[in-house]
Amino acid sequence: MSNRMNIARLAGVKPAVKRRYDATGRQAGAAATRHSILVAAREVFLERGYVAATMPAIAERSGVALDTVYASAGAKPVLFRELIETAISGQDEAVPAELREYVKLIQAEPEAAQKLEIYAAAVTAIQTRLAPLVALVRDAAATDQQLARLWQEIADRRAANMRLLAANIASTGRLQVEIEEAADVIWATNSPEFFLLMVRDRGWEPERFQAWLAATWKRLLLVQQ
Numbered sequence: 218m219s220n221r222m223n224i225a226r227l228a229g230v231k232p233a234v235k236r237r238y239d240a241t242g243r244q245a246g247a248a249a250t251r252h253s254i255l256v257a258a259r260e261v262f263l264e265r266g267y268v269a270a271t272m273p274a275i276a277e278r279s280g281v282a283l284d285t286v287y288a289s290a291g292a293k294p295v296l297f298r299e300l301i302e303t304a305i306s307g308q309d310e311a312v313p314a315e316l317r318e319y320v321k322l323i324q325a326e327p328e329a330a331q332k333l334e335i336y337a338a339a340v341t342a343i344q345t346r347l348a349p350l351v352a353l354v355r356d357a358a359a360t361d362q363q364l365a366r367l368w369q370e371i372a373d374r375r376a377a378n379m380r381l382l383a384a385n386i387a388s389t390g391r392l393q394v395e396i397e398e399a400a401d402v403i404w405a406t407n408s409p410e411f412f413l414l415m416v417r418d419r420g421w422e423p424e425r426f427q428a429w430l431a432a433t434w435k436r437l438l439l440v441q442q
Contacts, residue, residue: 337431
């Protein structure tokens with residue numbers, strides 16, 4: 218036994234115990250901060266528009282330092298992209314399409330009509346969050362190259378995903394049109410622009426939009442039984 222340990226014992230001092238580092242609390246705090254920033258950023262962007270929204274205003278609204286906003290969410294274009302991605306996922310992080318819950322449900326569902334009903338519900342929930350933000354992208358894309366690229370990326374990614382969905386529906390044997398046509402029909406009618414036309418401009422309730430979307434897709438795309 219070392220002299221240091223003997224002296225500590227004689228003095229009635231307990232040897233120092235090395236603490237285990239627990240990052241759980243720190244991670245939870247960082248997640249809460251990020252959530253506050255995303256909520257504040259969405260509010261500021263929707264109130265002021267993309268161009269007039271400022272990072273200091275977002276920091277003030279979220280109740281954190283400006284440096285914290287940059288460290289947690291990045292610069293303004295990066296933060297806005299994060300808002301788009303989290304509006305799609307419904308979480309505070311981007312989620313790849315194949316890992317989203319509704320995609321798993323569609324893939325597991327054997328009936329074509331039910332696949333379309335699941336997707337109509339998902340589209341309505343997503344566009345309720347996403348469409349107002351996409352309207353900002355569209356408006357600002359004419360003068361902002363980064364947003365113009367984001368706008369095109371959103372459209373292209375959605376088109377590619379719709380082709381996968383149409384192919385999945387075709388696998389049931391119920392699709393009455395070509396896969397490309399089905400993908401285009403779904404792509405056009407699930408768009409943020411179409412949602413805004415019907416819900417914001419024409420005053421439809423989201424529930425009505427969802428029911429109409431599912432019924433229309435089934436009528437246009439599926440062999441009737």
